[in-house]
Amino acid sequence: MTSPAAATADRTAARESAERHLRALVGRDDAVLREDQWSAIEALAVDRRRALVVQRTGWGKSAVYFVATLLLREAGAGPTVIVSPLLALMRNQIAAAERAGIRAVTINSTNNDQWEPIHAAINNGEVDVLLVSPERLNNPGFRDEVLPRLAATCGLLVVDEAHCISDWGHDFRPDYRRIRTLLDELPTGIPVLATTATANARVTGDVAEQLSGSRSLDEVLVLRGTLDRESLRLGVLRLKTPEQRLAWLADHLASQPGSGIVYCLTVAATSEVATYLRQRGLDVAAYSGQTEAEERHRLEADLVAGRVKALIATSALGMGFDASLGFVVNLGAPSSPVAYYQQVGRAGRNTDEATVVLLPQIEDRDIWAYFASLAFPREELVRQTIEVLAERGTMSTAGLETYVDLSRNRLETMLKVLDVDGAVRRVRGGWEATGQPWTYDAERYARVTEAREREQAAMLAYLDADMCRMRYLRAQLDNPDASDCGRCDNCGGLDLSAEVSQAAVEAAQEQLSRPGVPVEPRKMWPTALANMGIDLKGKITGQASEGRAVARLTDLGYGQQLRELLRDDVPDGPVPVPLVKAVVQVLNDWRPSVDAIVVVESTRRGALTQDLADGLSRYLRVPVIGSFALVDVDVPPGAGATNSAQRVSAVRRRSRLLLDDDSVRGRRVLLVDDQVNTGWTLTLAAQQLHEAGAEAVLPLVLAVQA
The missing domain is CATH 1.10.10.10 (Winged helix-like DNA-binding domain superfamily/Winged helix DNA-binding domain)
Structure with missing residues (x-):
């Protein structure tokens, strides 16, 4: 049995070794561990415990698990396995690990050609750290062949962004639930670390309980520190119109410190805002989950290095611990204070001061509802x-x-x-x-839904709060001892100007008032339609040509007018005059060559679509020669709208091409509808028009769903 004196000496030696590794990791000879960092490392590397660390961004969570890895590897332990959802974070973590002499590799969706060599290196003991995305945990080959071996031989398991485990968390991800199974399969004595910067008391408790597995909850060390970010200056700026919000970005972004992020709620908005800001002379780029992986990597590197002023991004952008950003602006509010706190946490790392501005929009609640x-x-x-x-x-x-x-x-x-x-x-x-x-846990799902609704209400309250902004956010995270920050707009530490130049407003108006977005045709039929008795597969013959819509429903300009027009509680009626003018402008820009019109009949918007078709007939001086008519009213209008195969089946039952005569043969047809959701109605209508002899089918609609 080790004597108390010897145990103390061992811990002292372990801390000295840990701080030596820390200095190599950060590249500074004066670096020392804080007490809370050492407490976490000690629990993992000395006591071989399970720990949950809830600490603000920039606290040094990565340093904890890298230093613990080095100590464990020195003691003969196997490699550390880090589960992380952020590819950008993985890349930064690998670079940091290599500086400290840690051999780190990653397995994720972008490097599948490297998986076999990586597996071989792990088996040969040549890997200190393996980073995996949560999706890998339930890939059949990885789960059945690689995961059991890793569980048996790993020296430390790290779960990054651990709030994703909990369905109470703001960013719950089902793939993370597989970690619970992994925890149960770990041999006794394998330490586990879960880390997050955004977890309230309920999420913290839930994650700690899952972390304990079959053990007592008391065996899990929970380190929860202050979530105050001393460098952040928070503010909210209410501007009435999309034009004013875009103009504010154009006028004020250049004066913000360093480089930063402008967060948008939709992919469409990132492109629209980035285009406008580039036209106003700002070096920005759009970034979303739809951006190609190689391009995302390049943009992330450009942002970290300050080669761009800002990335205009969705929440798909997550930066690693080497990022040092001077500002974050949110064009539209996230649906919860916790999600908002995580996004603003991208700013102010390794800087004394960073500006955080929220520009709420009228359409935010519609996007939350979606x-x-x-x-x-x-x-x-x-x-x-x-x-x-x-x-x-x-x-x-x-x-x-x-x-x-x-x-x-x-x-x-x-x-x-x-x-x-x-x-x-x-x-x-x-x-x-x-x-x-299996039991459907309706009560739990209902409680989660109610929690989401409370979070949305709390986010709305944040916009109007007259108390300290940071104190409000910390209270939402159940952070103890929150006090006024003295730095936000309510505390008097940030003075946000609402002034915008007329030139910037006019430029924004010009962009937002220019209607017209492409409507791309469907090219392939859904898989396995034969299961539904439908003999369609492969490439679609008789495709529609590329069409046009006035705007996307998520657009900042005409999107708002279209959302209002197409709400379920708005009565059916003719096309409003402003949208008539927009349709005319689309036609003038597009100049489609057509000589006939076919209208898609609608039970909800019959008057609207017929008025649109009749107006186009008068303006273009071509006849309306038929309709894609409703032939089975028992099929609801939105049947199958969320599922391509189901939608194809529903539209085939519901609608059929009816023509006044055979006059469609050899003609170029303008196919008119109120909006495009899945695109299958236009696809099937175009197919039937081509079968009837049409030379070309060009769709024109008021709105597209996204």
Whole structure:
């Protein structure tokens, strides 16, 4: 048995070694560990415990697990496995690790050609740190062949962004739930670290409970520090119109310190805002989940190095610990204070002062409502999915779409949850039912929904709060001892000017008032339509040509007018005059060569679409020769709208081309509708028009969904 004196000496030696590693990691000879950092490292590397660290961005969580890794490796432990959802963070972490002599590699969706060599290097003991994305944990090959070996031989498991484990968290990800299974499979004595910068008391408790597994909750060390960010100066600026908000960015972004991020709520907005700001002479670029991986990597490097003033980004942008940004501006409010705190935490690292500005928009709540609609499906749809798999065996997600009316993303998310719950299992080729009993936890899902609604209300309250902004956010995170920061607009430490130049406003008005976005034709039929008795597959013949819409519903300009017009509670009627003018401008810019019009009939907007078609007939001086008519009113208007296979089936039952005569043969047809959601109505109408002899079909609609 080790004597108390010897144990103390061992801990002293371990701390000295830890601080030697820290100096190598950060490249500074004067670097020392703070007491709370040492407490975490000690728990992991000396006591081999499980720990949850909830600390603000920039606190040094990465240093904790890298230093602990070096200590454990010196003691003969296996490699550290880090589960991280952010590819940019992975790249920065690998670069930092290499500076300290740590051999780090990553397995993620962008480097699958390197997986086999990486697996071999791990087996040969040539890897100190393996970073994996959470999606890898349930890849059948990785889960069945690599994960058990890692669980048996790893020296430390790290779960980064650990709030994603909890469905109470603002960014719950089903793939993270697989970590619970991994925790149960770890041999005794393997330490585990979970880290996050954004977790309130409920999320902290939930993650700690999951971290404990079959152990007592008391065995998990929870280190929760102050979440105050001393460098951040928070402010809210209410500007009435989209033009004013864009103009404010054009006039004030250049004066912000260093480089930074302008967060937008939609992909479309990132492109629109970036285009405008570049026209106003600012060096910016758009960034979203749709940006190619190589381009994302380049843009992230440009931002960190200060080669761009700003990235105009969705929440897909997550920076690593080497980033040092001078400002974050949110064009539109995230749906919760916790999510907002995480985004603004990108700024003010390694800087004395950083500006954080929120520019709320009228349409924010509509966007929140859309994302809220993607919640866990109703019980009947879940059970239908399980029954289909039980009856038909292994099926791909695409194959399941022909039986279950859910979008691809919602179906994938639901299947991941069911996988962790044990009801289904991902296998090579798709998914299979396990036959295990499963209970729909309606009460929990309802509580999560209520929590989301409270978060939205809290975000709205933040906009109007007259108290200290940082204190408000820290209170939302259940951060103890929060006091006034003295730096925000309410404390008097930040004076935000609402002034915008007339030139910037006029330029914004010109961009936002120019209608017209492309409507791209569908090119391929959904997979497995034969399951529904539909003989369509592969490439679509009889495609529509590229069409036009006045705007996207998410656009900053005409998008707002179109959202108001197409609300369910707005009565049907003719096209409003401002939108008539917009349609005319689209036609003048587009100049489609057509000699006939066909209108898509609508139960909800019949008067609107007919008025649009009649007006186009008068303006273009071409006749309306028929309709894509409603022939089965028992099929609801939105049937299958979330699922391509289901939508094709519904539209085929619901509508059919009806012509006044055979006059469509050889003609170029303008196909008119109020809006495009999935694109399948226009696709099927175009196909039937081509079969009837039309030379070309050019869609024209008021709005596109996204």
